[in-house]
Amino acid sequence: MISGPTSTLDAPPAAPEKVAVTKVATTNFVSIVSTSSGAPLVAQPPRGHSHLISLCAAVLVAGSLITGGYFWARDIQERRLHTAAPEFCDAKLHGVALIREALSRPDTLVFFGSSELIPDVPMKGVDFFSDSPTGFTMFPVGKAGTTALSVLQKLGGAAEQLEGKKLVLSLSPSFFQTDEVDAKYFEGNSSKLQIKEFFWSDRFSAELKRDVAVAILKYPKVIEGDWTLNFTLRRWAGGSSVDRCLLAIIQPYATLDRMVGRLQDHIEAGLALKGMVATEGTVPPSAGRFRPTRGKVLRWDDLFLSAEQQSKALAAKSRKRPIKVVRAKGTWDKQFAVKMRKAQEWKDFELVLRLLKEAGAKPLVMSMPLHADVLEAQGVSETGRLAYGERLQEMVRRYGVPLVYFKDHESDPVFFVDQNDHIGSKGWWYYNRVLDDFYHDKLGKSALPK
Amino acid sequence: MDFDAIFEGRPELKRLALFLYYVALVFALIFLYGRGDFSTPPFVYQEF
Numbered sequence: 001m002i003s004g005p006t007s008t009l010d011a012p013p014a015a016p017e018k019v020a021v022t023k024v025a026t027t028n029f030v031s032i033v034s035t036s037s038g039a040p041l042v043a044q045p046p047r048g049h050s051h052l053i054s055l056c057a058a059v060l061v062a063g064s065l066i067t068g069g070y071f072w073a074r075d076i077q078e079r080r081l082h083t084a085a086p087e088f089c090d091a092k093l094h095g096v097a098l099i100r101e102a103l104s105r106p107d108t109l110v111f112f113g114s115s116e117l118i119p120d121v122p123m124k125g126v127d128f129f130s131d132s133p134t135g136f137t138m139f140p141v142g143k144a145g146t147t148a149l150s151v152l153q154k155l156g157g158a159a160e161q162l163e164g165k166k167l168v169l170s171l172s173p174s175f176f177q178t179d180e181v182d183a184k185y186f187e188g189n190s191s192k193l194q195i196k197e198f199f200w201s202d203r204f205s206a207e208l209k210r211d212v213a214v215a216i217l218k219y220p221k222v223i224e225g226d227w228t229l230n231f232t233l234r235r236w237a238g239g240s241s242v243d244r245c246l247l248a249i250i251q252p253y254a255t256l257d258r259m260v261g262r263l264q265d266h267i268e269a270g271l272a273l274k275g276m277v278a279t280e281g282t283v284p285p286s287a288g289r290f291r292p293t294r295g296k297v298l299r300w301d302d303l304f305l306s307a308e309q310q311s312k313a314l315a316a317k318s319r320k321r322p323i324k325v326v327r328a329k330g331t332w333d334k335q336f337a338v339k340m341r342k343a344q345e346w347k348d349f350e351l352v353l354r355l356l357k358e359a360g361a362k363p364l365v366m367s368m369p370l371h372a373d374v375l376e377a378q379g380v381s382e383t384g385r386l387a388y389g390e391r392l393q394e395m396v397r398r399y400g401v402p403l404v405y406f407k408d409h410e411s412d413p414v415f416f417v418d419q420n421d422h423i424g425s426k427g428w429w430y431y432n433r434v435l436d437d438f439y440h441d442k443l444g445k446s447a448l449p450k
Numbered sequence: 451m452d453f454d455a456i457f458e459g460r461p462e463l464k465r466l467a468l469f470l471y472y473v474a475l476v477f478a479l480i481f482l483y484g485r486g487d488f489s490t491p492p493f494v495y496q497e498f
Contacts, residue, residue, distance in 0.1 A: 050464070050465060050468060051468060053465070054465065054468035054469040054471070054472050055472045057469050057472070058469060058472030058473040058475070058476050059472075059476060061473055061476075062473065062476040062477065062480065066480075
């Protein structure tokens with residue numbers, strides 16, 4: 001039975017000593033409570049409305065807390081970004097907030113590298129520039145196995161911050177000496193958020209997005225479990241007008257998906273930085289000696305002698321594997337050249353250069369030397385090794401990007417700290433000098449010692 | 451359990467309980483689905 005909206009004024013007065021309240025009817029709009037005599041007592045707020053009001057209040061509270069958390073995270077990112085510089089946490093490497101923050105700062109030089117960033121050697125760039133000795137700090141981004149495609153997604157995730165921005169790409173030649181780099185390298189460095197940010201950015205051409213989508217789809221594990229990303233990549237790779245139409249249809253959902261991802265990323269980055277604050281100032285004892293302080297004139301010649309000394313000490317202590325000669329010198333030049341020419345890494349590296357050109361960035365490419373002793377033992381002569389530098393030079397020239405290639409050091413026994421692409425103190429001295437010159441627009445104006 | 455009986459004659463308490471119930475629900479959803487997913491496929495690097 002549904003009672004009408006009867007006024008309490010029409011009802012006879014109820015006995016005040018025993019008011020047995022009974023619910024007699026509820027509609028979606030009105031609830032009427034009556035006394036035992038059947039007379040309505042008072043009109044209550046509708047039940048559905050009380051749920052709605054409570055839900056709205058709860059959402060409002062949650063929204064306020066999330067907004068507060070976002071601003072707290074932004075604030076801590078602005079104030080504490082430098083504490084993340086030597087770290088390899090997920091929020092830094094797989095997120096976008098910290099990389100964007102670093103790229104937006106005029107006093108920070110972002111350095112995209114790979115495993116050379118990991119070994120703790122004296123004079124490592126991140127420690128060397130940590131006190132901003134010449135007006136900037138270095139913000140390294142990368143960990144072991146960071147190939148060109150991994151760098152591309154990190155850059156693509158920060159598209160808006162790239163225009164006119166100086167940044168450095170450090171290349172590991174070993175990635176260019178094999179047809180296909182181990183798939184696990186990209187898989188382990190992939191980031192769904194960074195890839196989504198790249199594909200939904202309006203800074204890049206459809207041709208670049210199509211080529212990048214084709215390159216990433218070779219790694220199906222990367223898009224596993226994320227239908228938005230899977231769908232986006234397949235539509236961009238398809239490139240037909242139907243694909244474009246489908247992309248336009250899902251754009252609102254994809255935008256919402258990215259907004260949620262960005263919010264999570266900011267809060268994760270804030271929490272990560274908060275955790276790092278406790279350990280701030282803990283510098284390895286060896287690094288402290290080579291940590292110039294702000295405003296101090298850098299005596300590069302003295303630092304070079306220290307770095308060389310350190311490198312020799314490290315070499316004496318290192319457990320380098322004895323190099324086994326497997327072929328006569330020069331007998332493997334042709335095969336080496338073919339293998340290098342076919343390397344997937346060149347194609348991916350070219351995609352990075354295209355992205356940087358479209359974004360209007362000002363990059364510097366640095367490449368470590370090849371390991372002459374290792375390659376000679378495999379039958380690759382100096383003539384054979386020239387192919388790497390020539391190809392690299394030709395590629396960066398096409399995109400108008402400056403290149404610093406330390407070819408003269410391929411036989412230097414202490415440039416590296418081991419037989420992989422991990423530079424030692426002496427190698428870092430060269431890198432630091434180039435970074436300083438690049439930041440201060442002095443690249444190529446100062447002579448480097450051999 | 452008869453919730454109507456518990457909150458009978460105490461509308462403020464009912465409103466508060468409903469509000470807390472929805473706050474808990476919203477935060478449970480955020481907790482379940484809201485954490486940043488930085489997981490990547492397995493990564494093996496043996497060159498150190």
